Amino acid sequence: MIMQDAGSMDHKQKREKANKEEDCEDLINQLPDGIPVAILSKLPINDAARTSILSRKWRYLWTFFSGTLEFDGSPIMKDMKKDIKKASGRHLQMAMEIMYDAERQTYTSWINELLSSLKSSTLQGLKFWFHVGTECDTDKWVHFAIQKKVQKLELYFGHSFEYVLPLHLFKVESFNSLHVLRLKFITVTKEMLEYLLCCCPLLETLSLVSSVVPKTIKVSGPSLKLKCLELVRCWELVKLEIFAENLVSFKYYGSHLDTEFKIVPSLMEATFGGSFVEFIKESFLPQIKVLKLDITQNVPEVIYWLSQLPRLKSLKHLELIACVDDGITLCACALLLKVSPSLWRFTLKMLNTKPNFRTERKFTMECQYSLKELELVGFCGAACEIELVMYILENAVELQKITIDTRLPTKPKLRPLGEHFKTWDHEENRKRARGLQEKIPPWIEFVCI
Known part of the structure; x- marks a missing residue:
């Protein structure tokens, strides 16, 4: 008799749990169109993808993610990098570096699969901030950023990876959505810089760190909205001219520089x-x-x-x-x-x-x-x-x-x-x-x- 009572109680609890899950699924499915995607886009992409188990309607919603994607290396890569530095003996270091390269290839393959799965027409931000391998197709990632009309783009592929920001990709289609561009150890040609300042009308923040730049930089343009300019350890830079009515913040770290701040009425912060x-x-x-x-x-x-x-x-x-x-x-x-x-x-x-x-x-x-x-x-x-x-x-x-x-x-x-x-x-x-x-x-x- 006691066993029967226990069995009926267990069945009742399971039924109540199933009813709650159904109610939860109904509640989720009743959300107005657009709200679920807006919610997902506020989450990190891994958490957004996990919501696919919530209901049938949510199974593929994460693929319409339109928030910010940040790729700064897998947790395993970060741990392995620390271990390599601590390793004693050249042979052990070499073995660990081979394992690190394998993990890096796995990580970049995952990035490519993820990007190919996204169906949203826009992305708020895109950040690649880790040491990539020589086999990595970084142009593909930059092209993806342009296609998705990102507002914030941050690129760092490692100090030993020589990468020239590809002007031809930027010219393929209008990139008038860009608000923030941060580059580290990236080569920026004179033509590329002129394009950014003249053809990206919404650009407000430009940060170049340890990057190869032209000897002379002239920051000007008829519709320039630039508010923040950072030039850190850009050793090739010799002369800087600025005509920027909206510039609020300027940062410079480096050696001797010939400067001409012609028009900067809004400049309030300097480093x-x-x-x-x-x-x-x-x-x-x-x-x-x-x-x-x-x-x-x-x-x-x-x-x-x-x-x-x-x-x-x-x-x-x-x-x-x-x-x-x-x-x-x-x-x-x-x-x-x-x-x-x-x-x-x-x-x-x-x-x-x-x-x-x-x-x-x-x-x-x-x-x-x-x-x-x-x-x-x-x-x-x-x-x-x-x-x-x-x-x-x-x-x-x-x-x-x-x-x-x-x-x-x-x-x-x-x-x-x-x-x-x-x-x-x-x-x-x-x-x-x-x-x-x-x-x-x-x-x-x-x-x-």
């Missing part, structure tokens, strides 16, 4: 790094609201250049990447603060390659600032860090907040980190930060991370 220090001559600096400088490559001539800076009357946020073991860091901070009368926030990211805990000394340059917030990233309690805080406390009478970030600072692009970073003592740095807190007036908010 400079590498060995280029003549940025102080740019006529647009007084209108800049956000300025980011990496001076780790500019020792010692940077002090001379900073002393020539014009008055940065509009600057609200200043971010400086420097080395606390360089004697120029404190002087650089003082010079920048002196010419920034409207500065609201100052962020200093420090690379403590050899932190110095010498006796503190005072600044000789004094001036009152309107600074409200101070942020120190990569804090380790070195003498010059304490000196900077004390100097700002004395001269920034409107200071409201100090943030001390004791975590490992962001890795710079052009400077080796050194052995010191392998022994970064987070807890010890936090103790030094709490010691600094005792010197901060109670009306100033103190945050330690």
Whole structure:
């Protein structure tokens, strides 16, 4: 009798579960046309494909995916890459590299099958960001992006894969949907660049990193909508001319560059790094609201250049990447603060390659600032860090907040980190930060991370 009751209960539960599944399927099938595809397009493609099991109606819906596809290597490839670096012995490394190549071929084959399955007429974004093999047909992927009228295209096929962006593919059909183009280790010819600036009317962001570019770049066009331009480690570049009324953000990392910013009325944010220090001559600096400088490559001539800076009357946020073991860091901070009368926030990211805990000394340059917030990233309690805080406390009478970030600072692009970073003592740095807190007036908010 008990067994019969148990059997009937089990049957009842199964029936209730089946009814719920049917109700769920009916509810899914009742969604208006277009809603399911819109939902799927918000998901990663793997998750979108898994929805094929929800109902008969949803079995092939994922093939109409129109969101963003990102291919940055399979998880197995990433793990194998780490293992290859750790492997001891050349024979073991060679064997692991063969296995890696096999996994890479499997991954690229999966990409090709996936792309051929998609039936949507457009895609929001497409990103290929991994080391491809020599047998890979990358032109096919770029052509696919053009056909699908992607709005955001990001290409990086590895630093050892020589790839020239194919102008002939772009000319096959109009590519007027492109908003964002990011390229790394890609060759861009003069003709290709002119096409992008003249024939992609919606292009707002152009980022070229470690790419081969023409010696002279002229950024202009009658209908140019470009808002963000990034040129990082493009060593062939010698001269840059810009006529861009809509340009809001400009970033340059590299060596000496002959620049002419003819028309940039909207430019509000600028980033400079590498060995280029003549940025102080740019006529647009007084209108800049956000300025980011990496001076780790500019020792010692940077002090001379900073002393020539014009008055940065509009600057609200200043971010400086420097080395606390360089004697120029404190002087650089003082010079920048002196010419920034409207500065609201100052962020200093420090690379403590050899932190110095010498006796503190005072600044000789004094001036009152309107600074409200101070942020120190990569804090380790070195003498010059304490000196900077004390100097700002004395001269920034409107200071409201100090943030001390004791975590490992962001890795710079052009400077080796050194052995010191392998022994970064987070807890010890936090103790030094709490010691600094005792010197901060109670009306100033103190945050330690």
